[in-house]
Amino acid sequence: MSFLSYLRVETGRIFRSRIFWLAAVLTLCAPIAGYLFYFPATLNHESSIGLWIANPALAGTFGGTVLFALLTLYELDRVYRKEMASLTDTIVSTLMLSSSRTLSLLLAAAAAVVCAAVLYLPYTLYRTGALWDGGYYLFAYLGLMLPTVWSGILLAAALYQFTRRVELSAVLLTALVLLSMSQYVSDQFLLRWINPLVPWCSDYFGNLRVIQTGLYSRLLWLLLSASLWLLSLPAIRKYGYGLGRSFLKGCRKIYLPFTAFVLIGCGFGMYLCQPFINHSQMEYASFSSHPMSTEPKLTIDEVEITCKPNVMTGTQQGTATYKIFNLEKEDVVETFIMNCGYTIDKVTANGETIPYTDLNNDLNFEKQIEVTIPPGYVTLVMEYSGMPQVWNGLRGSLTGTVFSPEFISLEMCDFYPYHSFIEHGKLELTLPEKLIPISNWVDIEVNLISENTDGTRTWELEPPRGGYFGNLYAAEYIALETETENISAVFYCPKKQQAAMEEVNIQQILADVLEYCSAHYGTPPFAEEGKLRLIEAGIPAMMGGYAVDQTSIMSENTFYEKIYTASAETANSPEIMIHEIVHQWWGLGKNLYDDNTASNGWSSEGLTTYTTYRIIKEKYGEEYAKEHCVDVWQSQADYLKNNFYFRYPEYLDRLPEQYAARVRGSVDSIMMYSVVPLKILKAEKLVGGEEKMDEILKGLFTNQNLNPITYADFLDACGLTEEALELD
Numbered sequence: 001m002s003f004l005s006y007l008r009v010e011t012g013r014i015f016r017s018r019i020f021w022l023a024a025v026l027t028l029c030a031p032i033a034g035y036l037f038y039f040p041a042t043l044n045h046e047s048s049i050g051l052w053i054a055n056p057a058l059a060g061t062f063g064g065t066v067l068f069a070l071l072t073l074y075e076l077d078r079v080y081r082k083e084m085a086s087l088t089d090t091i092v093s094t095l096m097l098s099s100s101r102t103l104s105l106l107l108a109a110a111a112a113v114v115c116a117a118v119l120y121l122p123y124t125l126y127r128t129g130a131l132w133d134g135g136y137y138l139f140a141y142l143g144l145m146l147p148t149v150w151s152g153i154l155l156a157a158a159l160y161q162f163t164r165r166v167e168l169s170a171v172l173l174t175a176l177v178l179l180s181m182s183q184y185v186s187d188q189f190l191l192r193w194i195n196p197l198v199p200w201c202s203d204y205f206g207n208l209r210v211i212q213t214g215l216y217s218r219l220l221w222l223l224l225s226a227s228l229w230l231l232s233l234p235a236i237r238k239y240g241y242g243l244g245r246s247f248l249k250g251c252r253k254i255y256l257p258f259t260a261f262v263l264i265g266c267g268f269g270m271y272l273c274q275p276f277i278n279h280s281q282m283e284y285a286s287f288s289s290h291p292m293s294t295e296p297k298l299t300i301d302e303v304e305i306t307c308k309p310n311v312m313t314g315t316q317q318g319t320a321t322y323k324i325f326n327l328e329k330e331d332v333v334e335t336f337i338m339n340c341g342y343t344i345d346k347v348t349a350n351g352e353t354i355p356y357t358d359l360n361n362d363l364n365f366e367k368q369i370e371v372t373i374p375p376g377y378v379t380l381v382m383e384y385s386g387m388p389q390v391w392n393g394l395r396g397s398l399t400g401t402v403f404s405p406e407f408i409s410l411e412m413c414d415f416y417p418y419h420s421f422i423e424h425g426k427l428e429l430t431l432p433e434k435l436i437p438i439s440n441w442v443d444i445e446v447n448l449i450s451e452n453t454d455g456t457r458t459w460e461l462e463p464p465r466g467g468y469f470g471n472l473y474a475a476e477y478i479a480l481e482t483e484t485e486n487i488s489a490v491f492y493c494p495k496k497q498q499a500a501m502e503e504v505n506i507q508q509i510l511a512d513v514l515e516y517c518s519a520h521y522g523t524p525p526f527a528e529e530g531k532l533r534l535i536e537a538g539i540p541a542m543m544g545g546y547a548v549d550q551t552s553i554m555s556e557n558t559f560y561e562k563i564y565t566a567s568a569e570t571a572n573s574p575e576i577m578i579h580e581i582v583h584q585w586w587g588l589g590k591n592l593y594d595d596n597t598a599s600n601g602w603s604s605e606g607l608t609t610y611t612t613y614r615i616i617k618e619k620y621g622e623e624y625a626k627e628h629c630v631d632v633w634q635s636q637a638d639y640l641k642n643n644f645y646f647r648y649p650e651y652l653d654r655l656p657e658q659y660a661a662r663v664r665g666s667v668d669s670i671m672m673y674s675v676v677p678l679k680i681l682k683a684e685k686l687v688g689g690e691e692k693m694d695e696i697l698k699g700l701f702t703n704q705n706l707n708p709i710t711y712a713d714f715l716d717a718c719g720l721t722e723e724a725l726e727l728d
């Protein structure tokens with residue numbers, strides 16, 4: 001009998017077995033958990049794609065994998081349980097029997113997953129409506145669920161063939177599942193074999209990075225589980241031999257261990273060379289720890305850059321041409337910094353290829369490149385390419401610079417090999433025609449210079465600050481204008497979101513916040529010169545938001561439509577959006593800072609957080625504000641008070657780097673975002689209520705002599721002492 005005949009017989013048998021149908025029906029039910037209680041893809045950001053596609057598919061992935069792994073153990077053990085082994089062993093090759101049995105299970109699993117994808121399609125179409133994304137749906141079921149279920153079957157079969165004991169295999173399998181679910185690997189997309197890392201889903205800005213990392217990790221686990229399975233084939237017991245003897249005898253079929261080791265090698269290669277996350281330390285290092293030469297021995301008059309992102313692969317290709325005058329009479333080694341995911345393809349000076357060294361010393365988002373520059377006037381050309389990498393400290397959120405068909409975000413070192421002593425810079429960027437680029441700096445104009453025949457357009461940026469290009473966001477943006485008595489604002493959001501935004505009257509919400517702040521504290525400096533710009537950035541770039549001169553940048557997760565109903569049950573809330581607008585007053589209008597900020601937490605975040613709470617209170621009521629602001633601050637402050645490392649910081653240095661970084665970061669942010677707002681709230685009560693506090697704050701905001709406003713200034717204005725504001 002040939003292998004195909006065995007396979008046909010085995011597959012027919014599987015499809016007739018009741019236990020298979022039980023596993024298949026339960027697998028079909030598993031996605032329901034993603035509607036009811038299993039929400040891994042919407043922990044950080046609620047989105048339609050996350051709620052209606054990713055969560056159910058991830059629930060199906062987990063459930064289906066467990067069920068089919070158990071089915072595999074049952075099926076493989078059946079032969080021995082019924083003491084058929086001694087009989088069948090004599091008739092057919094164990095190898096052929098076992099492989100056809102496993103392969104038939106893989107086929108059965110594929111049928112179950114395809115059925116699940118078809119079964120949930122109508123409901124998903126109905127729930128996602130205009131936000132339906134067919135590509136993502138296929139990815140979720142066929143790109144995540146199917147390969148994970150396959151890995152589960154192969155792992156289970158391998159464990160059984162090694163141990164030949166159901167209970168022991170089940171225990172080992174459970175250990176693997178627990179490891180994948182544990183917090184130690186929660187931020188490492190490659191190690192989560194049964195619960196793929198999907199930290200967010202974007203409705204409006206594409207999901208390229210999550211799709212790429214998802215497929216990459218699935219392929220890795222298919223390779224590893226397949227290699228383990230191949231390696232277990234020689235271990236199948238024969239002729240009553242034990243594990244060792246069977247294995248040695250089985251290994252005479254040299255192609256089995258050979259193929260297994262090749263696959264293991266490929267898997268480890270994929271693990272070590274993954275192109276998505278850089279190798280920086282996890283704690284953010286201040287910029288100075290990646291020193292650029294402090295006194296350049298040369299001047300760089302000009303840089304001209306052409307960037308051509310490939311949005312389908314998420315990579316880019318660029319050329320940077322520098323006009324340099326090397327003052328020395330000899331070669332000078334100069335350092336440039338660039339994104340860790342890029343490689344330099346070629347460097348020439350006046351047309352001649354010259355040496356360079358990629359130091360590969362990843363720190364934060366960038367690494368250093370050393371270039372040896374000859375004396376005199378030099379036209380230096382650097383060609384570079386690659387996929388921008390996520391900073392290791394953000395590996396759990398997979399956010400950062402991204403090139404995708406729906407959205408592009410570019411940060412400073414992601415444009416080109418950067419040098420801080422460039423006099424003048426000019427950049428040409430070619431993008432798909434529907435993407436409209438906007439710089440986060442209001443004074444960096446982005447001009448369209450050509451419409452190309454290949455469906456792209458070329459844009460030009462000429463920043464006023466040398467070679468510094470700030471951050472750039474490109475999407476299918478539209479502009480929504482908001483007008484208030486003192487301030488006007490323009491809000492850039494994706495076209496796909498326009499209807500949803502108009503339905504919730506986003507312009508009114510923005511106007512309310514702008515009105516509140518200008519009425520309570522005065523108008524910010526930019527109000528006379530122009531408009532406040534609000535840019536919505538996709539969650540592939542970042543979560544949360546930040547503000548720079550005259551511009552507030554907020555991530556997509558700030559604008560989930562459900563937030564505007566502001567009911568207590570919703571996961572997202574309007575706080576971040578309001579917070580980032582308020583920063584135009586506290587932070588940009590007036591900076592808050594003093595020499596003790598590191599220890600007392602006094603920063604612009606405190607007053608911004610407090611003002612956000614006041615707006616929330618006015619808009620959504622006292623109860624909502626208490627629950628979403630004050631109670632949250634209090635629980636954070638209580639957590640800090642009970643935190644061992646906060647009370648004994650000297651022990652922090654003894655912790656592993658990754659853990660210490662997390663603790664330090666969370667202590668700082670609790671001080672700034674929770675403890676200081678609680679102190680301001682306490683001050684509000686002591687000075688005689690909200691109105692009195694508003695007067696004091698207006699006084700601070702409009703006092704020309706104060707910038708930055710220190711904690712002592714604040715205490716003086718309140719007539720309070722530091723001790724009076726200590727929390728109990």
Ligand SMILES: [Zn+2]
Pocket residue numbers: 579583605608
């Ligand atoms: Zn802030």
